[in-house]
Amino acid sequence: MLRPLLFAISIFLTFQVQAIVNGHEYPFNDGTDAENYTRAQLFRELAEELRCPKCQNQNLSDSNAMIASDLRRELYKQVKAGKEGQDIIDFMVNRYGEFVLYNPKIKGITLVLWFGPVALFLLALLVFVFVVRSRRKQSKQNIKNDELDEQELQRVQQLLHKTEQEGK
Amino acid sequence: MKRWALFLPFAIFVLLGFLLWRALYLDPKDVPSALVDKAFPEFNLPTLVDKKPRNVSDIKGQVHLVNVWGTWCISCRVEHPFLVKLAQNGVRIVGVNYKDDNDAALKWLDDLGNPYVFSVDDEDGILSMDLGVTGAPETFIVDAKGIIRHKHQGPITAGNWEPLEKIWLKLNAQAGTLDKTGE
Numbered sequence: 001m002l003r004p005l006l007f008a009i010s011i012f013l014t015f016q017v018q019a020i021v022n023g024h025e026y027p028f029n030d031g032t033d034a035e036n037y038t039r040a041q042l043f044r045e046l047a048e049e050l051r052c053p054k055c056q057n058q059n060l061s062d063s064n065a066m067i068a069s070d071l072r073r074e075l076y077k078q079v080k081a082g083k084e085g086q087d088i089i090d091f092m093v094n095r096y097g098e099f100v101l102y103n104p105k106i107k108g109i110t111l112v113l114w115f116g117p118v119a120l121f122l123l124a125l126l127v128f129v130f131v132v133r134s135r136r137k138q139s140k141q142n143i144k145n146d147e148l149d150e151q152e153l154q155r156v157q158q159l160l161h162k163t164e165q166e167g168k
Numbered sequence: 169m170k171r172w173a174l175f176l177p178f179a180i181f182v183l184l185g186f187l188l189w190r191a192l193y194l195d196p197k198d199v200p201s202a203l204v205d206k207a208f209p210e211f212n213l214p215t216l217v218d219k220k221p222r223n224v225s226d227i228k229g230q231v232h233l234v235n236v237w238g239t240w241c242i243s244c245r246v247e248h249p250f251l252v253k254l255a256q257n258g259v260r261i262v263g264v265n266y267k268d269d270n271d272a273a274l275k276w277l278d279d280l281g282n283p284y285v286f287s288v289d290d291e292d293g294i295l296s297m298d299l300g301v302t303g304a305p306e307t308f309i310v311d312a313k314g315i316i317r318h319k320h321q322g323p324i325t326a327g328n329w330e331p332l333e334k335i336w337l338k339l340n341a342q343a344g345t346l347d348k349t350g351e
Contacts (some may be wrong), residue, residue, distance in 0.1 A: 054302040056196055067302045070293055095300035097202035 019043045021061045022069075026076050035082070043079045046088060047072060049103055053096040201319035202300055208234070208314045209298035213288040216265050216273055222288055227262055228314040231339045233307055235284070235324075236264045236296055239272040241304040247323030248280050254329075255283035259336065263287030266296045266304050309335050312343035 017036035019026045026043060028036040047061035052068040060068050060075065071092070078088050092100050104110045148156065203209075212223050227234065235251060237244040255261055263284035265273050270289065277287075290296050299308065302321075309318040309332065318335050320328075 053199070053300070065303075070297065074297065093202065095202060095298060096302070097200060097300070099199045 019047075021047045021072065022064070024072070026072075028080060030080055031082065039079050039082070042085055043076060046075055046079070046085060049101070050075070050089075050092055051100045051102050053100050059102060197321070201316075203308075203316045204319060206316055208308070208310050208316055209295065211288065211290075211295040211298070213290060213295060216263070216270065216287040216289045217277070217282075219289075220286075222286060224314060226286075227310060228312065230260055230312055231336060231343055232285075232310045233259060233261045233336070234264060234299075234310055235261055236266050236299070236301050236304050236306045237287075238266045238268040238304045239276045240268065241266075243323045244305045245280075247305055247325060248276075248283070250323075250325055250329070251283040252281040254324075260285050264290050264295055264299070264301075266290055266301065267293045307332075309339065311339045 017028045017033065017040050019028070019040040021044065026040070028039045028043070030036070031039065044061075048059050050060045050071070052058050052060055052063035052065055052071070054065045054067045055063050058065075058068070060072050075088065078091065089101070098104050098110070104113060106114055208224055208227065210224050212221060214221050233254070237248075251261055261283050263286070265287050267290065270291075273287070273289075277284075288295065293301075299306075305323055307320040307324055308316050309320075311317050317339060318332070320332060324332065
């Protein structure tokens with residue numbers, strides 16, 4: 001019972017310590033199983049998150065550009081050597097700029113990028129509330145205006161009186 | 169509602185229209201280089217012609233254009249005659265032969281002329297990666313202290329040299345004053 005289970009687990013693990021990105025196999029076998037597993041995972045994540053600097057909108061794992069395959073190899077080398085994700089990201093940003101990050105850091109020039117949509121939404125909400133309120137105010141006023149004041153009442157009565165007399 | 173508020177949507181429309189119209193003429197490939205105003209990366213590579221090892225100190229002391237090229241790159245062939253002309257006019261150009269076949273590169277220099285003070289053989293693309301090169305040709309203007317001052321993507325031609333020449337002249341002028349104070 002135990003044996004086939006162990007066999008299945010070991011097969012599962014050997015599949016996991018190999019990242020397949022862009023049709024290429026990137027085996028991770030330098031460390032312990034757990035290390036290999038996290039490295040393969042990190043490699044897959046970074047290949048998704050880093051943008052090919054030559055391409056307009058493709059990440060490293062999608063692009064066939066020469067630079068993308070070079071960077072995949074570099075990424076593989078660094079991940080395999082056990083480098084931290086943040087160190088690898090810094091390595092890339094130092095060379096290719098913030099452009100390579102699909103998940104840019106929050107700082108001066110990226111503030112608009114991060115908070116622009118939220119600000120626009122809040123602005124839209126504000127305009128909406130403003131419009132609704134002023135409409136409501138206006139319709140209330142209209143209702144008020146519908147009530148007749150004393151002068152108007154007198155005039156209505158006069159008119160009614162007049163038509164009554166004419167009808168006779 | 170106040171009367172001016174009625175013009176708000178129109179104003180937003182005009183603003184958006186202007187932004188989108190501006191964006192039509194921006195080049196999305198024109199990505200700012202991460203290396204401008206940083207020191208030229210360290211390297212230790214043999215030259216293409218005489219295999220002499222060169223490092224970053226070999227490009228210090230004078231203003232250089234550092235041109236990344238390869239025989240596989242078609243735009244490099246386009247810009248090559250202009251580089252030869254620049255070299256004849258006294259512009260010091262250092263080549264980085266990017267992931268290229270040595271024989272093909274040497275034949276290229278024989279056939280088309282060699283505008284380079286020297287070309288280093290960056291066979292594995294290590295220096296090019298440190299330079300953040302995404303494709304050839306790319307040209308860096310490096311000042312006399314070895315600081316990268318400008319990056320140009322794509323071929324240099326007679327048509328786009330003028331703004332680069334300004335930078336080159338300015339850096340040379342600065343280097344000139346540096347030399348005087350250094351004496």
